Each structure stands twice: as structure tokens, then as C-alpha cells.
Amino acid sequence: MAERAQPLGAAHWAGAGVAALVLLAILGPLGAVLWRAEGLSALGPQDHGAIRFTVWQALLSALFSTALAIPVARALARRRFHGRTALIALMGAPFILPVIVAVLGLIAIFGRQGALNAGLAVFGLQGIEIYGLHGIVLAHVFFNLPLAVRLILQGWLAIPAERFRLAATLGFTSRDIARHMERPMLRQVLPGAFLVIFLICTTSFAVALILGGGPRSTTVELAIYQAFRYDFDLGRAALLGLVQVAICVVAGLLVLRVALPAGMGTGLDRPLERFDAQGGWQRAGDMAVIALSAAFLLLPLGAVFLRGVTGVAGLPGSVWQAAERSVVLSLATAALAVVLALPMALLIARGRAKGLLETIGALSIAVSPLVIGTGLFVILRPHVTPGSSALPVTGLVNALTALPFVLRALVPAVEEAEASHGRLARSLGMGGWARLRHVLLPRIRRPLGFGAGLAAAMAMGDLGVITLFATPQSGTLPLEMFRLMGSYRTDDAEAAALLLLGLSLALFWIFDRGGRVNAAT
Amino acid sequence: MKSPIIATGLALVASMASAQDSVLTVYTYDSFTAEWGPGPVIEEAFEATCDCDLQFIGAGDGAALLSRLQLEGDRTEADVVLGLDTNLVAQARASGLIAEHGITPEGLTMPISWDDPQFLPYDWGYFAFVHGTDLADAPASFRDLAASNLRIVIQDPRSSTPGLGLLMWVKTAYGNEAGEIWEGLADNIVTVTPGWSEAYGLYLDGEADMVLSYTTSPAYHLIAEDDSSHTAAAFDEGHYMQVEVAGIVNTTNEMALARQFMEFMLTPAFQEAIPTTNWMYPAALPASDLPDGFDTLVMPETPLLMPAADARALRDAALEEWLSALSR
Numbered sequence: 001m002a003e004r005a006q007p008l009g010a011a012h013w014a015g016a017g018v019a020a021l022v023l024l025a026i027l028g029p030l031g032a033v034l035w036r037a038e039g040l041s042a043l044g045p046q047d048h049g050a051i052r053f054t055v056w057q058a059l060l061s062a063l064f065s066t067a068l069a070i071p072v073a074r075a076l077a078r079r080r081f082h083g084r085t086a087l088i089a090l091m092g093a094p095f096i097l098p099v100i101v102a103v104l105g106l107i108a109i110f111g112r113q114g115a116l117n118a119g120l121a122v123f124g125l126q127g128i129e130i131y132g133l134h135g136i137v138l139a140h141v142f143f144n145l146p147l148a149v150r151l152i153l154q155g156w157l158a159i160p161a162e163r164f165r166l167a168a169t170l171g172f173t174s175r176d177i178a179r180h181m182e183r184p185m186l187r188q189v190l191p192g193a194f195l196v197i198f199l200i201c202t203t204s205f206a207v208a209l210i211l212g213g214g215p216r217s218t219t220v221e222l223a224i225y226q227a228f229r230y231d232f233d234l235g236r237a238a239l240l241g242l243v244q245v246a247i248c249v250v251a252g253l254l255v256l257r258v259a260l261p262a263g264m265g266t267g268l269d270r271p272l273e274r275f276d277a278q279g280g281w282q283r284a285g286d287m288a289v290i291a292l293s294a295a296f297l298l299l300p301l302g303a304v305f306l307r308g309v310t311g312v313a314g315l316p317g318s319v320w321q322a323a324e325r326s327v328v329l330s331l332a333t334a335a336l337a338v339v340l341a342l343p344m345a346l347l348i349a350r351g352r353a354k355g356l357l358e359t360i361g362a363l364s365i366a367v368s369p370l371v372i373g374t375g376l377f378v379i380l381r382p383h384v385t386p387g388s389s390a391l392p393v394t395g396l397v398n399a400l401t402a403l404p405f406v407l408r409a410l411v412p413a414v415e416e417a418e419a420s421h422g423r424l425a426r427s428l429g430m431g432g433w434a435r436l437r438h439v440l441l442p443r444i445r446r447p448l449g450f451g452a453g454l455a456a457a458m459a460m461g462d463l464g465v466i467t468l469f470a471t472p473q474s475g476t477l478p479l480e481m482f483r484l485m486g487s488y489r490t491d492d493a494e495a496a497a498l499l500l501l502g503l504s505l506a507l508f509w510i511f512d513r514g515g516r517v518n519a520a521t
Numbered sequence: 522m523k524s525p526i527i528a529t530g531l532a533l534v535a536s537m538a539s540a541q542d543s544v545l546t547v548y549t550y551d552s553f554t555a556e557w558g559p560g561p562v563i564e565e566a567f568e569a570t571c572d573c574d575l576q577f578i579g580a581g582d583g584a585a586l587l588s589r590l591q592l593e594g595d596r597t598e599a600d601v602v603l604g605l606d607t608n609l610v611a612q613a614r615a616s617g618l619i620a621e622h623g624i625t626p627e628g629l630t631m632p633i634s635w636d637d638p639q640f641l642p643y644d645w646g647y648f649a650f651v652h653g654t655d656l657a658d659a660p661a662s663f664r665d666l667a668a669s670n671l672r673i674v675i676q677d678p679r680s681s682t683p684g685l686g687l688l689m690w691v692k693t694a695y696g697n698e699a700g701e702i703w704e705g706l707a708d709n710i711v712t713v714t715p716g717w718s719e720a721y722g723l724y725l726d727g728e729a730d731m732v733l734s735y736t737t738s739p740a741y742h743l744i745a746e747d748d749s750s751h752t753a754a755a756f757d758e759g760h761y762m763q764v765e766v767a768g769i770v771n772t773t774n775e776m777a778l779a780r781q782f783m784e785f786m787l788t789p790a791f792q793e794a795i796p797t798t799n800w801m802y803p804a805a806l807p808a809s810d811l812p813d814g815f816d817t818l819v820m821p822e823t824p825l826l827m828p829a830a831d832a833r834a835l836r837d838a839a840l841e842e843w844l845s846a847l848s849r
Binding site for chain 1: 551552555556557558580581582584585587588589591592593596598612672677678679680685710711712713714715716717718719721722723725726727728738741742745800843844847848
């Protein structure tokens with residue numbers, strides 16, 4: 001195995017460097033808050049309740065998101081129809097929306113005056129109530145189902161087309177294919193997808209509070225908010241930040257143990273063709289799954305669109321300037337996220353300290369943006385003015401936040417490429433840059449484009465650390481939208497939300513498309 | 522990218538031009554500094570009188586503003602902090618960061634008297650439940666509301682200043698019975714939001730019959746949107762006030778200028794900007810000078826306001842009552 005270390009040696013050092021940087025960028029600010037607090041304060045019984053509730057709702061949300069994503073991804077992998085790629089791109093949108101926009105979109109469909117209740121009333125049925133634990137889970141599934149579908153779909157598309165041909169010649173039924181090819185793939189992809197979704201749900205705050213119906217649904221993130229803003233108890237805030245780190249580490253070590261390494265064997269990068277599942281029932285079943293999931297994900301977006309569309313042209317100038325800043329910020333974030341993720345993915349794919357590295361990669365979504373932002377503020381404040389550092393700091397934090405998602409997309413693909421073509425590359429004596437360029441990059445272009453698009457779109461919608469650093473002249477589009485909402489300007493805010501949705505989708509689509517140029521799938 | 526570069530260039534030129542002038546840095550909440558907020562108008566008016574450069578820095582909402590100030594401590598660049606409310610004043614005072622203003626305010630038009638040596642008010646409002654004018658039986662008290670089937674949205678006191686205001690409202694009006702009132706209200710509360718914006722958005726979307734906001738909220742719809750379909754319910758037990766204040770930060774190098782700003786704050790040039798940008802009552806402007814439309818608003822008969830020190834002392838117990846009543 002020693003020989004494997006050679007060809008990409010420099011990249012591995014870079015990977016370890018990135019891991020160290022991530023660790024520093026998360027634990028450094030946490031440490032700074034702690035230092036400023038001059039000691040920890042104890043957690044109260046309410047905090048313990050918040051921790052329990054946080055883990056429970058995140059567990060349910062991640063379970064439902066990943067479980068429901070399997071049939072949707074399978075249907076999308078098996079079927080070819082007009083507008084499929086556009087539908088896949090659109091269905092990714094909920095993940096990148098700012099929370100409050102998505103919540104209002106959901107309420108337009110599932111709320112008291114929503115379309116669903118209006119529909120039920122027509123048939124004389126009793127309306128549903130969205131507020132409660134089920135509302136939280138519903139919203140989290142709405143946010144995260146798209147991510148889970150995409151990650152699982154990547155896994156499906158990474159199965160070499162030759163294997164499906166072989167399966168066809170062997171007369172495999174859909175059930176055989178599921179058993180021999182799909183389930184191993186799922187064991188490779190699902191744990192990582194489950195982990196990131198679980199972690200992202202543990203930092204949920206607005207969704208849990210609004211849809212949870214009140215203080216019953218207090219999460220750790222809200223407790224951190226309270227510690228910072230209501231009590232100004234930095235010690236408690238830092239301790240709660242440490243609790244988030246602990247949740248991440250425990251979850252990471254547990255979940256990633258279940259994961260299987262890649263081992264699908266070699267293919268010739270042919271487009272995927274399915275020979276099974278051509279029966280009428282299976283076809284109808286797949287189409288029904290696609291239609292249902294599309295309706296669930298797209299109807300709330302439609303509501304966002306309808307509310308905002310008339311106001312876009314009349315938006316105030318500051319909104320457009322904020323939009324420009326946000327686009328530049330997103331592009332920089334996407335570039336940075338890819339630069340950080342690629343060496344780390346190479347290192348993880350090598351299989352050494354895999355669980356540890358992936359857990360480090362996931363830390364950035366597990367720890368409260370409020371803690372990280374405040375810590376960075378404490379560190380940077382003596383040296384720079386918050387206004388001038390607002391965009392660089394936001395870009396860095398956004399890139400770190402996107403890292404686990406880009407890794408989730410990249411790692412299986414890099415593993416696959418190494419397993420299938422690594423030996424050939426070695427026998428040809430290809431190493432370093434040449435190997436990266438000719439062997440690896442062509443094989444990971446799709447997840448790379450997806451990851452970059454995700455990073456760009458997430459940065460577009462982020463409303464985390466920017467709130468601590470921004471001056472009136474350096475706000476981003478989501479911040480500007482929130483300012484509009486806070487000044488009664490609901491119509492303008494709805495138009496800004498639509499602009500945000502459009503820009504996020506466009507950025508995501510361009511990167512995602514870019515990753516699939518010349519690809520037949 | 523072009524216009525931010527140009528804007529940066531302009532800002533540079535502007536700051537060079539005023540380099541010899543002194544700079545007054547005012548920390549405030551975000552919506553104050555927005556393009557459509559009071560900030561730009563007030564900046565222009567003050568700079569016309571002071572031969573200085575007034576810079577507003579927005580920092581979230583009132584509570585975020587205070588934690589930002591506490592986080593920075595005596596290293597802060599702020600000369601003046603503007604936008605705390607009376608529920609936050611005691612905490613700000615305890616931080617030891619606020620100097621005495623040394624001004625005797627004249628011409629205050631608030632329904633209460635004011636003699637705080639560190640903070641001066643610039644605007645105020647009454648918390649109230651806003652509802653549609655088509656609501657048949659608007660409640661006239663918290664007990665009415667609790668007995669009704671009306672659905673309300675409120676804000677969380679742990680993350681929102683109006684939420685904290687409501688907590689103090691119930692506590693001031695009902696004292697030891699506050700917990701009972703909250704238990705009665707529990708089944709009326711559709712949900713609790715992190716901030717004012719989300720709650721108001723839910724109300725406008727028809728998720729609730731009423732929302733905790735201000736008696737002045739209907740004025741926005743009336744004046745800016747020509748929509749008279751919103752009003753506020755008058756409660757017999759009286760309405761809790763939110764008084765928004767400013768104070769001079771004691772590390773300032775611009776004490777004279779900061780004082781000049783505090784005095785300017787109570788002049789018509791500042792006060793007249795408040796009603797239709799901040800949608801609150803100005804602290805020193807006669808009712809006859811308020812814009813048309815403000816005369817249609819509900820005017821509560823009994824103003825309630827807990828003294829700042831009491832508000833801080835009672836806050837935690839009141840929060841406990843709130844949490845235990847709503848967590849069932």
C-alpha cells in the first residue's frame with residue numbers, strides 16, 4: 001500500500017492541512033468565546049430538555065428525509081423523460097432557501113389558510129394543523145429531501161453502466177439488481193447523507209420554534225441565542241457550542257462505522273441504461289413517486305414565486321446592490337469550498353482516519369453560526385472593523401459550512417475513481433497533477449459541479465455570521481430581505497425572496513450543468 | 522461588480538472629504554439604518570448642523586445591539602448607542618459602559634415622565650394585538666382573549682424584544698396571576714416566533730387572527746399602503762409601553778459631539794422623521810404635528826411600564842412562568 005501514497009503525496013498533505021484549518025476555524029472561535037467568558041457556566045434543566053429535543057427531532061427528520069429519498073432517487077435513476085434534468089435541478093431548490101422564505105412557502109400550502117386545507121374543505125374534510133413536532137419534521141424533510149435525493153442519485157449514477165448490462169444478460173430482475181448492486185451502493189451513500197442531514201437539523205432554530213408551536217420545541221440553538229442575547233452569558237453559550245461539537249463527534253463516529261467503502265468495480269464511463277423495471281406497473285409506480293415528490297417540493301416554491309413576481313421590478317436600489325454582493329460572495333465561496341474539499345476528499349478516499357476526517361469536515365454544520373460568528377468577532381475585532389471584514393468572513397464561514405456537503409458528493413466518486421482506475425494509472429506511472437487531471441477530474445466532474453453549485457447556492461441564501469458583521473453598506477441579499485420584512489415591507493420582502501430563489505437556482509444550475517458538459521446522463 | 526466598486530470609491534472620496542471633520546459613530550438596530558428607515562434622513566439633517574460625519578452602524582435588533590456593545594466592552598468604537606428599550610436599560614446600565622448625558626430634556630410628549638440621567642428617549646409605542654377590522658368580537662382584555670377561540674402569534678421573549686415586552690405587559694398587569702393568564706392563553710397561541718418579522722408575516726398570511734405588535738402598526742398599512750383593514754385591540758388593563766432610548770458610550774472621544782447629537786435627537790428635524798420611517802410615536806413632538814392617519818389609531822387609556830430595575834429583577838421569574846405555562 002505504500003506505493004499508493006506516492007502519486008498524490010502533495011495532495012494528501014494539502015488534505016491534512018485543510019482538515020487542520022477546518023478544526024482551527026471551528027474550535028478557534030469557540031475557544032475565543034470561552035476565553036472572553038472567563039469560564040463555563042453550568043447548564044440548567046431547560047438546557048438538558050433542549051438537548052434531548054434537538055437530538056430527537058433531528059433524528060426523526062434525518063430518518064424521514066433519507067428514507068423517503070430512496071424511492072425518489074431510484075425512480076429518477078430509472079426513468080428518462082422530457083425535462084428530467086430541469087426537474088432535478090428545481091427539486092434541489094428548497095435546500096438553498098433562507099429558512100423563513102421556505103417556512104412561509106410551506107405555510108402557503110400546509111398552513112391554516114393553505115392550499116391543502118382549502119382542498120380538504122372542498123371535500124368536507126377536516127383541516128390539518130401544521131404546528132407541532134410533525135410540522136418540524138415536515139419542514140426539515142422539505143429542506144433536506146432534495147439533498148438526500150441528489151446524494152443518493154449520485155450514488156446510483158456512479159454504478160458503472162456495464163454492470164447493468166451484465167445484469168441484463170444474466171436476466172436479473174429489479175429485485176436481483178436491488179440486492180446485488182443497489183443495496184451495497186446505498187450502504188455506501190446513505191450513512192453520510194444521514195449524518196449531514198442529522199447535523200444540519202441539530203442547529204435548527206427558527207423552523208423548530210415557528211413550526212414546533214412554541215417553547216415546547218426549544219432547541220440547543222435557541223438556548224445559545226438566549227445565552228448570548230437575553231442573558232449575555234458567554235460561558236453558557238460556549239458550553240452549548242461544545243455540546244454541539246460532542247453531538248457531531250458521537251453521531252459521526254456512530255454513523256460512519258456503518259458505511260461501506262466503495263467497491264463497484266470498473267466501468268468504461270458509458271451512459272447508464274436500465275434494462276430492468278420496464279414493466280407497466282413499475283413505470284407507473286416510479287412516475288407516481290416522482291410526481292408526488294415534485295408536488296411536495298415545488299408547490300411551496302410556486303407560492304414563493306407567485307407572491308414575489310409582481311414586485312421584483314420595483315425593488316429598491318439597495319436590494320439590487322445587495323444582490324450583486326451576494327452573487328460575488330457566492331462565486332468566491334464556491335471556489336473556496338472546492339479548493340478546500342478536493343484535497344480533503346482525496347485524503348478521505350485513501351481510507352486513512354476516514355471517520356475522523358469526515359467528522360471534522362462535518363463540524364462546521366454542527367456548531368452554531370452564532371457561536372462561530374461571535375468567536376470570530378472576538379478574534380478579529382481588535383484588528384479590523386467589522387464592516388470591512390464582513391464579506392471575507394462570511395465567505396470563509398460559508399465555504400466551511402458547504403464543505404461537508406461538497407465532501408459528501410465528492411468522496412464516493414473519488415473512492416470509485418481510485419478503485420476503478422487507480423491501478424491502471426499507477427501501472428502507467430501517472431502521478432501528481434497528470435493523474436488528477438486525466439484520471440480523477442473527468443470522473444468526479446459531476447459531483448464537483450454539484451458540490452460547487454451547492455456551495456454557491458447555500459452562500460446565496462445564508463443568513464448566519466453576516467448579521468454580526470454587516471454594516472448598512474455591506475449587507476447580503478438575504479439580510480436585505482430580512483430588513484425589508486422587519487420594516488413592514490412584506491411585498492418588497494417577497495419580491496426579494498423570489499430574486500434570491502432565482503439567483504440561487506441559476507448559480508446552482510450553471511455549476512451543476514458545467515459538471516455535466518459532454519455527459520450523456 | 523461595477524457599482525460596488527464605484528460605491529466604494531465614492532465612499533472613499535466622501536470619507537476623505539470629511540477626514541478633517543470629526544466622526545460620530547452611532548450603533549443602532551438594523552431597520553433604523555435601512556434605506557427606508559429613519560437613518561438616512563437623520564444623518565443628512567444632523568450633518569447639516571454639526572460639521573461632522575455621522576455614521577450609523579446597524580447590529581441586528583435591540584438585544585443584539587446590547588450584546589454587541591457588551592462583547593466589545595471598552596474597546597468599542599461606538600460614541601452613542603441608540604435603540605435599546607426600557608427592558609434592556611438596566612442591563613446596559615450594569616455594563617458600566619454608558620455615561621451620564623447631562624441634558625435636561627424639554628418638550629417630551631410621552632404619557633409618562635422621564636428623568637433617567639444616562640438614557641434619553643427618542644420614540645415610543647404601545648404593544649398591542651393587531652387584527653383585521655373584520656374581526657367580529659375583538660377581545661378587550663387578556664382574560665377575554667384567553668376565553669375566546671381566537672388564534673394569536675407572539676414572539677419568544679428569549680430572542681425578541683416585543684416578546685419580552687409582552688412578558689412584562691402580562692407581569693405588570695397581573696403580577697402573581699401572570700402564570701394563570703399564560704395558562705389561559707396557551708390554547709390561543711398558534712405558535713411563537715423568534716422575532717417580530719416572522720410573527721407579523723404569519724399574521725398577514727392569515728395563520729392567526731391577531732399578532733403581538735404595536736398600536737402604530739395599522740398606521741403603516743393606512744399611510745404606506747392605503748389599506749385601512751388593520752386595527753389594534755384596546756385592552757382594559759392598559760398597554761405596556763416600549764420606550765426606545767439612546768445613551769452616550771463613556772469611552773467616546775467625542776463627548777461634546779455626542780451630547781450635541783442627543784440634544785438634536787429631541788428636535789423636530791429628528792422627531793418628524795420617526796412616525797413614517799420607524800412607525801412609532803416620536804418622544805418629543807406634539808400630537809398635532811403627527812402625520813395624517815395617526816389620529817385614527819387606538820389610543821390606550823392606561824400606559825403601563827415597569828421601572829427598568831424592576832423589569833430586570835422580575836424578568837427571569839416571569840420567563841419561568843411563561844415557559845412552564847406554554848411547555849405543557
